[in-house]
Amino acid sequence: MSNKYALKPDELKKEFEQKKPRLLKGEFAGKDWWDLPVEFRDGNWCFPAKPEVLDDLHFANPRKWAATDKDWQLPAGWEKTIRDGMKDRLKRFRSFKVFMDSCVRCGACADKCHFFLGTGDPKNMPVLRAELLRSVYRNDFTGLAKILKNFSGSRTLTADVIKEWHMYFNQCTECRRCSVFCPMGIDTAEITMMARELLNLIGVNNNWILAPVANCNRTGNHLGIEPHTFEQNIMSMVDDIEDVTGVKVNPTFNRKGAEILFITPSGDVFGDPGVYTMMGYLLLFHHIGLDYTISTYASEGGNFGMFTSNEMMKKINAKMYHEAKRLGVKWILGGECGHMWRVVHQYMNTMNGPADFLKEPVSPITGTKFTNAKATKMVHIAEFTADLIKHGKLKLDPKRNDHLRTTFHDSCNVARGMGMLEEPRYVLNKVCNVFHEMPENTIREQTFCCGSGSGLNAEEFMDTRMRGGFPRASAVAHVREKHKVDSLVTICAIDRASLPALMRYWNPGVTVYGLHELVGNALIMKGEKKRTEDLRENPMAGFGEDDDDE
Amino acid sequence: MKKVLNPLIAVIVLALIPYAGITYGKLDYVFAIVIPYAAAAILVLGMLFRLVDWIRRPVPFNIPTTCGQEQSLDWVKTNPLECPSNPFMAAMRVLSEVFLFRSLFRNTKAELHSGPKLVYGSHKWLWLGGLAFHWSMLVIVVRHARFFLETLPMPIGLLESFDSFLDVTVPAFYITDAIALAAITFLVLRRLSDEKMRILSLSTDYFPLFLFGAIAVIGISMRYVTKVNVMPVKSLAMTLAHFGFDAPEPIGVLFYIHLFLVCVLLAYIPFSKLVHMGGIFLSPTRNLPNNSRAWRHVNPWNPDIKFRTYAEYEDEFREKMKKAGLPVEKQ
Numbered sequence: 001m002s003n004k005y006a007l008k009p010d011e012l013k014k015e016f017e018q019k020k021p022r023l024l025k026g027e028f029a030g031k032d033w034w035d036l037p038v039e040f041r042d043g044n045w046c047f048p049a050k051p052e053v054l055d056d057l058h059f060a061n062p063r064k065w066a067a068t069d070k071d072w073q074l075p076a077g078w079e080k081t082i083r084d085g086m087k088d089r090l091k092r093f094r095s096f097k098v099f100m101d102s103c104v105r106c107g108a109c110a111d112k113c114h115f116f117l118g119t120g121d122p123k124n125m126p127v128l129r130a131e132l133l134r135s136v137y138r139n140d141f142t143g144l145a146k147i148l149k150n151f152s153g154s155r156t157l158t159a160d161v162i163k164e165w166h167m168y169f170n171q172c173t174e175c176r177r178c179s180v181f182c183p184m185g186i187d188t189a190e191i192t193m194m195a196r197e198l199l200n201l202i203g204v205n206n207n208w209i210l211a212p213v214a215n216c217n218r219t220g221n222h223l224g225i226e227p228h229t230f231e232q233n234i235m236s237m238v239d240d241i242e243d244v245t246g247v248k249v250n251p252t253f254n255r256k257g258a259e260i261l262f263i264t265p266s267g268d269v270f271g272d273p274g275v276y277t278m279m280g281y282l283l284l285f286h287h288i289g290l291d292y293t294i295s296t297y298a299s300e301g302g303n304f305g306m307f308t309s310n311e312m313m314k315k316i317n318a319k320m321y322h323e324a325k326r327l328g329v330k331w332i333l334g335g336e337c338g339h340m341w342r343v344v345h346q347y348m349n350t351m352n353g354p355a356d357f358l359k360e361p362v363s364p365i366t367g368t369k370f371t372n373a374k375a376t377k378m379v380h381i382a383e384f385t386a387d388l389i390k391h392g393k394l395k396l397d398p399k400r401n402d403h404l405r406t407t408f409h410d411s412c413n414v415a416r417g418m419g420m421l422e423e424p425r426y427v428l429n430k431v432c433n434v435f436h437e438m439p440e441n442t443i444r445e446q447t448f449c450c451g452s453g454s455g456l457n458a459e460e461f462m463d464t465r466m467r468g469g470f471p472r473a474s475a476v477a478h479v480r481e482k483h484k485v486d487s488l489v490t491i492c493a494i495d496r497a498s499l500p501a502l503m504r505y506w507n508p509g510v511t512v513y514g515l516h517e518l519v520g521n522a523l524i525m526k527g528e529k530k531r532t533e534d535l536r537e538n539p540m541a542g543f544g545e546d547d548d549d550e
Numbered sequence: 551m552k553k554v555l556n557p558l559i560a561v562i563v564l565a566l567i568p569y570a571g572i573t574y575g576k577l578d579y580v581f582a583i584v585i586p587y588a589a590a591a592i593l594v595l596g597m598l599f600r601l602v603d604w605i606r607r608p609v610p611f612n613i614p615t616t617c618g619q620e621q622s623l624d625w626v627k628t629n630p631l632e633c634p635s636n637p638f639m640a641a642m643r644v645l646s647e648v649f650l651f652r653s654l655f656r657n658t659k660a661e662l663h664s665g666p667k668l669v670y671g672s673h674k675w676l677w678l679g680g681l682a683f684h685w686s687m688l689v690i691v692v693r694h695a696r697f698f699l700e701t702l703p704m705p706i707g708l709l710e711s712f713d714s715f716l717d718v719t720v721p722a723f724y725i726t727d728a729i730a731l732a733a734i735t736f737l738v739l740r741r742l743s744d745e746k747m748r749i750l751s752l753s754t755d756y757f758p759l760f761l762f763g764a765i766a767v768i769g770i771s772m773r774y775v776t777k778v779n780v781m782p783v784k785s786l787a788m789t790l791a792h793f794g795f796d797a798p799e800p801i802g803v804l805f806y807i808h809l810f811l812v813c814v815l816l817a818y819i820p821f822s823k824l825v826h827m828g829g830i831f832l833s834p835t836r837n838l839p840n841n842s843r844a845w846r847h848v849n850p851w852n853p854d855i856k857f858r859t860y861a862e863y864e865d866e867f868r869e870k871m872k873k874a875g876l877p878v879e880k881q
Binding site for chain 2: 013016017019020021022023024028029030031032033090091092093094095097098099101102103104105106107108110111112117122125127128131142150151152153176179180181182183184185186187190217218219220226227228231232253254255256296297310311314315316318319322323326344345346347349350351353354368370371372373374375376378383386387390415416417418419420421422423426439441442445446470471474475477478
């Protein structure tokens with residue numbers, strides 16, 4: 001892979017070989033972290049939001065600038081804006097206050113962050129990432145620490161501190177892995193969310209986050225797809241499905257009176273390989289005769305508002321319930337996505353509920369009551385499908401995935417912000433025959449981020465992404481060597497968008513799949529033609545013209 | 551290494567204050583009565599303030615870090631402690647953190663090997679050292695109750711006899727004294743020996759360790775080496791326990807250094823990282839049940855946010871929608 005925003009894989013490998021077994025890169029003897037310079041260069045920063053995007057969102061300080069500029073054109077009085085913003089958030093979020101106060105710097109989190117493991121930059125140790133903010137907090141919001149500045153590690157807020165925040169709070173994907181290991185339960189994701197809210201107050205931002213936010217607000221989805229195009233795209237998948245299976249599925253759009261509203265990330269409608277996952281959903285719903293509809297208005301499961309501010313998260317999320325109410329559905333079914341599910345699981349009902357107009361979700365096929373979703377009224381597709389399979393409602397031929405040797409990548413938010421670990425594994429094991437787990441320190445609640453989550457999937461951020469994704473790639477390489485695994489299965493749209501690049505970089509030959517794409521491959525559809533190809537029109541193993549069909 | 555030397559000097563200077571005060575200033579009353587009451591008051595009021603200050607702040611969202619399978623379908627095995635689905639199990643989770651340092655037990659150490667590849671080894675030393683430090687400190691504090699009480703309650707007596715079962719010195723040797731010293735030494739050395747720890751540690755991380763160390767060393771030397779006369783110590787402790795103000799009988803200066811450093815520690819707790827002893831109970835990633843889809847969590851300041859409604863959306867795209875055959879509300 002050649003790209004001006006990333007080192008060649010061999011160069012990065014060499015860097016790692018030279019410093020091993022050390023994780024840190026560089027010499028730090030006798031230095032304090034606050035004296036280490038912040039260096040923006042190609043590949044380690046995301047382009048800032050365009051002025052028109054900020055205008056659209058009524059966000060602060062629209063201007064043309066770059067992180068490499070000496071002067072960031074911060075608005076007059078920005079120090080006060082940040083200080084007041086911090087004070088306000090300390091008041092509104094107990095988490096923020098407790099996390100500022102109770103870190104003992106035990107260092108358990110230090111080598112748990114994928115960005116630290118990949119960059120060797122000490123300020124990517126979660127404890128120091130938090131200290132970037134905490135040092136200012138101690139200076140401005142606590143009494144004694146101010147007097148003994150160096151002793152207590154506190155410092156004055158300056159433009160350089162803002163640069164440092166921008167660098168390192170955009171080298172955190174809010175994956176929460178550090179918080180699993182923290183004896184105080186300190187969650188750097190929470191601190192990063194606060195820091196990004198603060199930075200947005202003074203116009204220090206990321207176009208890859210804010211452009212989708214603006215799009216989502218206007219068109220209903222991050223990619224800015226207008227309703228007719230959204231519909232056309234899904235209809236073209238219907239044609240592709242017919243080509244592969246001989247079955248014509250019939251999705252409906254914005255249909256009032258449907259039993260279920262289905263919402264998935266727009267990446268599944270427009271991005272490769274997400275579209276194959278979408279084809280899997282469509283086949284599944286057709287197979288069980290589900291009474292569902294897809295909305296062109298609430299056409300985004302993901303929520304980049306989450307990477308901006310809690311208010312923006314709420315604004316974007318509000319469309320789900322608003323549309324469910326308008327269409328009169330009974331409950332909502334959600335597709336495969338990571339941060340979408342953190343929002344749905346931990347925030348949606350608090351922000352935009354109560355959803356009294358919906359019914360407690362019941363599977364129309366099995367009669368199973370999803371009591372764990374009885375208030376939010378939104379069910380994860382993996383829960384839904386696992387229940388179908390458990391009740392024997394799906395006709396599956398796992399041999400149709402015999403051309404794939406799979407492993408499963410837990411999405412950070414689903415693992416650590418929801419706790420859904422078993423259902424996708426259960427489904428995967430029912431639809432394919434070859435499955436191997438990656439090492440135990442890299443899966444389930446200890447899963448490693450793809451390195452591009454939380455709005456950092458930008459092309460110009462490639463160097464940091466490939467480094468941040470290294471721990472995940474290293475775990476995939478392990479099962480590739482040991483078990484010849486060639487297929488990385490995920491339940492996250494950002495993973496589907498970012499892991500292909502990561503695999504091309506570190507593990508060429510490993511392909512990324514969505515879970516329901518494999519479900520779609522395995523489903524024996526009523527009236528189907530002889531299936532010889534998977535949904536990507538790749539030949540299946542043992543299903544060729546000359547092979548003996550069962 | 552100013553970060554390490556400064557706190558060491560600070561502790562030495564602090565130790566010299568009572569030395570000078572007792573030896574040259576004859577300020578026994580100040581160090582025996584005034585400062586201990588002041589320190590206790592600062593600790594109690596300070597911690598109360600901190601706790602009330604934290605509790606007053608709302609918890610807008612239900613954000614537990616889930617470290618195991620959630621409760622979902624009946625047949626899926628759940629992990630009730632790491633992913634509690636009700637407040638009782640969430641409380642158990644917090645207690646397992648407080649008493650057993652459960653999250654720290656997971657600790658691993660990452661190393662970069664040839665390939666390049668990352669290798670993770672189990673790394674329980676921090677867990678063991680931390681647990682040894684905190685528990686031995688607790689036992690030592692509880693043991694000190696014998697100074698403040700007329701008759702020793704049975705559980706404390708039992709604790710003492712367990713602690714001194716080795717019985718190799720006169721007076722009997724307490725194992726926790728050795729464990730505490732070893733643990734403090736380990737906790738200091740790990741900050742110095744690992745380059746990651748060297749960068750992330752602040753003076754305020756070394757200071758309390760040195761303070762604990764000095765208190766322990768002086769306490770131990772009073773018991774086993776200089777053999778301080780415990781009668782006046784006991785009578786001072788009884789005075790303090792009864793909120794009395796009687797002047798103390800003469801006690802060795804070593805005792806006053808011990809007492810003064812303890813006072814410094816007590817007064818330091820509410821204003822330093824040592825507040826983590828309260829913070830751990832209030833950490834929203836640990837003390838909330840993961841049931842936010844089943845029960846609505848209420849945000850007291852839930853803001854009114856204007857979002858783009860379907861009607862506004864349809865107004866912009868109506869013609870395109872009609873052309874594509876999508877249903878519309880208004881023609």
